Amino acid sequence: MNRLWILSALLLTAPAMWLFGPTQAIAPAPPRYQEWLADARHLPDPATATTQQISAWFASLPPGEADALTEDYPEVVGNLDGVPVARRYAANRDPALPGRQILALDRRGDGLVAEVFGDLNTANRVAVLIPGVATELANFNTGLGGVRHRAPAWQARQLHDQLRTLDPGTPVAVIAWLGYDTPDAVRRDALREDSAASGALALERLVAGLTQDRPDRRITLIGHSYGSIVAAHAASRLGPQVTDIIAIGSPGMGVPDRAALHTSARLWAGSAPDDWTRRLPGVQIFGLGHGRLPVDPAFGALPLPCADTAGHDGYFQPGTRSLHAMARIALGQAVASEA
Template identity: 65%
Template structure:
């Protein structure tokens, strides 16, 4: 019997309390939030104000007032969806990431970081790349185990270069959630995906609040595709495409169950280990039917020339070219997977 099937069967007979118990404590508030809330200027609450309300608040500030707030509360403004992009860059990139476009930065725990490649203010199309398990702030640039092709920032750069830096496309490496550590209990559940989806929905709402004409593609790799799946039904109409690569499932049995108007694409390398996962979702374990299964109903994404679970963003692969075409609004994608 396949080892992955054995693992799945073993997990299904363990006590239900183990399966259904909590996996992650609620994150503490960012430094500066309490002072921000107590500020006499009646600043928008980072937890309850919508990104649209945040955008409206900053739009109504007098010249220089927004910069003053970012200087006084850099960690709040730097992570505040709906706040002006340039302001967030300045708040997040003053030290370690000087010269880079960092749209969110949280150093607590495993860390969270969001980096933009291209001009987000003028881009017609935006691509959000969501990485999977084991990704942290520490290996955002170096890759898990020092393997470059696994680094979210490197993957985003390859897609940005393939999509065409001058074609009005911006690419975002979005490590805006806390992925599971390894293929263990948290990776078999969807708690992290559910909380990540809420963060993704708010992030996208922030983009749309300031740039309603942009068209957005969401690309989820591995566990990142589960985050995309959980968020799909709540993403705005500006999200035209959702792409799942190397996906263990998207938390549903079919693309129709995602309840999204966006096109759903899926591709997997011939030797990607996720192909061997059982299509189960029982007692909080498993992620449903593999998106590459014809019965799922996703549009096929080419991946026949990709090797392994982490090769999708390597230059020259059919998957990278296909995602770039989808992201740029060029839909001539030939499925050869």
């Protein structure tokens, strides 16, 4: 009888723990991690070494040794924040993608990838696009469902073009950053924040790598949909170089208001008039849901003009107020109100 009672209790509580258990942040190991650690050259541990330590270690290597290491472990070198940008591009070079500046590439599972538009070595201002649910390596260039304007690579290119149009003289770069395993669909995983918490760990390392030798660099994070939750989880642990966080089409950021993000960065929020996230209830119960929508005035975010934006994925369409405003924010320029 006791055994039956225990079994019944397990059957009842397991689904509840699956749904309502605590949020877990797991930093994935890079490809070929164990081989890298076992190498007789005593290579730095990507899981524990800071981006500053990685940078200093690579700088200490003779060019020939660094080249050999890149050739032996392109999967590790190409995904290691702190490694010189040019070396990461070389490690991630793909004959199928000639001329592309690929900052990270991991083909395992759904895949991870980050692409740079502009000169990241000279850029004073950098914008990082964080995509949302169901974005993966297979649709990074083509867009979810084959819809071009849903593709992070296309979106980043539009933002970079807008930046160059507004201010041709300022060195800028845009990173389309699929650096975390997004939820596969708008189901249980998308209602929880485990993916966001894990993504935040990777985002923190990205920002640390971008600013370690450039304390003057200014960074704008743009989180689309679930990507805004990734930015929210990382916000309190990012340095002052992150001056602005923009949430577009956000289902909530996992906190009740802007103050709960504990960041000095300005927070902007925008949502198209017909974006389906506007219909979400704005609640969070037992770890499900993401709380008040950041476009709610009570949240305390600055309003991003989106009156002429269409749908959940139209924020980067050329000619829209949303694209123009995001570019101005990334450049440190004033943004006109919706009126």
